[in-house]
Amino acid sequence: IESKDQVTSTHVRRVQNLSLAIARHLGIPAGEQMRAIEAGALLHDIGKVAIPDYVLNKPGRLTPDEYEIIKLHAPIGAEILTAVDFPYPVVPIVRSHHENWDGTGYPDGLAGEAIPIGARIISVVDCFDALTSDRPYRRALTDEAALEIIQERTGHMYAPDVVEALLTCYRDV
Secondary structure (H helix, E strand, O other), rough: OOOOOOOOOOOOHHHHHHHHHHHHHOOOOOOOOHHHHHHHHHHHOOHHOOOHHHHHHHOOOHHHHHHHHHHHHHHHHHHHOOOOOOOOOOHHHHHHHHOOOOOOOOOOOOOOOOOOOHHHHHHHHHHHHHHOEEEOOOOOOOOOHHHHHHHHEOOEOOOOHHHHHHHHHHHHE
């Protein structure tokens, strides 16, 4: 993933670290679920290996067709990981990390508690890290500006309890 995507090199580790902190804050016990979140955060963008470079590293806004292509990374990543016999539920986390709390996300239109908790956490952290990092198409936002955007999306895109945990935990990671 890192060799293909210019911005992913440290992104997945930051997402992993903050996702685990939020999971602990939410009271997820050590064990299978925590290991699934740890692996899911690390592997959430593995499907990007199948996305053409011109889309993945485009310096400007994606066209609607390009956006449809980039959306494929979640189900492709899940498909890739089905070949691995994980002893915990990593594949559903990778597949669902772009689902929205209100059911408007992709690839399956899951909503609320139907979205795996690991995917709900990674979704919020993925957005926070993307907003606070330089990207080919824009400069990084401040933590405060990124948190404001995430709070505006709470209850629509993001689970309220996960956003609340992010607000508590992000400075410590």
